Amino acid sequence: MIKRDTEGSHTLADKLFGDLNIFDLQGLLLTNKYEFSAALEAIYLTSNENLKEVEDFFTQDALRAKYKLATKLNIPLYIIVHQENNQYFTIFTMVENENTKIVIGKAENKTFKEFIDWWSQLKGTPQTKGFRHDAQNRTKNSIIDNLLKQNSLAWGGNVDGIIISKDVNSNIIGIVEKRIREAALAHYDPADFFYSSSDPMRNDHYTWKPLVKLALALDCPLYLLTFEKGNNTSYAYSDVKTIINGLQYWSGSPKHNITTEIEDFNQFLNQEKRLPIEKGYCLKCTKEVTDTVRDYCLNNRKRFKGKVYCFNHQKQI
Structure with a gap:
């Protein structure tokens, strides 16, 4: 059976998921x-x-x-x-x-x-x-x-991780996106791969979009965990703030949140709950943009280079 x-196996990732009640879908x-x-x-x-x-x-x-x-x-x-x-x-x-x-x-x-x-x-x-x-x-x-x-x-x-509370209610307290890469933890940030005009594998918006929608529907944070292949002692973490005009974090890049202790992420889970922000604003002004305008810009990546602009400022690009 x-x-x-x-998903690939990673010794440290598997242990962290097992210790902290994180399950995939x-x-x-x-x-x-x-x-x-x-x-x-x-x-x-x-x-x-x-x-x-x-x-x-x-x-x-x-x-x-x-x-x-x-x-x-x-x-x-x-x-x-x-x-x-x-x-x-x-x-x-x-x-x-x-x-x-x-x-x-x-x-x-x-x-x-x-x-x-x-x-x-x-x-x-x-x-x-x-x-x-x-x-x-x-x-x-x-x-x-x-x-x-x-x-x-x-x-x-798929959903890399569903974090369940350890009490009798088994409530969902977070969603996890897990990345296992060859790159060293100190050099890897998914935000760097959010947009590429030449490599479609580096256009990450539509990977993150349903995850943001999911976290908001579940009323829980969206966490990022990064692991390095062959490194079973360290990992990095952060929480997603928005995916408008690039991937942004509440707690800074995972490159700056590297640890060897599973308990560090456990304590991070117990901090103030910060959900992703779905609303977006034009890169050139403070005007809020709709999902339709945002997706139009992202569907025309070559022209807008992965950024989002309101209708008026689109004409200037």
Whole structure:
């Protein structure tokens, strides 16, 4: 039994997530109106594995984190299962039972064609950014990803980390974007890769946009954690302030918040809650811009160089 997963393993990151009750969600779909439509996980089974064991594949803490997120967004949590040699998927809808345990509510089989139709109704946002090379390798044998690609579709975004309180309520207290890179922590800041006129892999706005929307919908901060490949002693952190006119932080660049102690980020979580700011302002004046104006500028990156201007100042660029 294998989970579809695009994320690479990192010893320190895995320990930090385990110690601080942080759980991932591999799929979060949005409609073409940027409305959340479904929370997803996918699992692959061999032909001799028991489909009923899927319910116990995730820990209850992990399921609760995913279910809490889905419930707060008023969307379903699905676990998509493909068993070796089958020409269909089994889609489980997860629910909370009378004992507050997250369990399978119903199961539905969908042929490959039915699955594509179902997926097309849930995901309306375009895939503006491909997987990095290592993530491509981790999904190259994924029957779901290959089927979606054959039909000009894609899996979409994920949530690297959902931070759950350790009390009985298991409330969501933060969302995490995790970056694991070759670059040294002291030299890496995702803000430096927010815009590039030559390299589409460096245009990060549409990676951050749904995360900001998610944090605001969940009424929680959006945190950034950066890790260096091969470095299992240090990491860096910050919290996102805005993505208008570039990625900006409340607490400064992660390059300036490097530590060796997991407890430092734990204490950071207990500071004043600072949510991202969704509103944006023209770079040349104090006029507030709408989402439509902002996205127009960002869709025309070559002209506006990744910056946002009001309608009047657009004419001057």
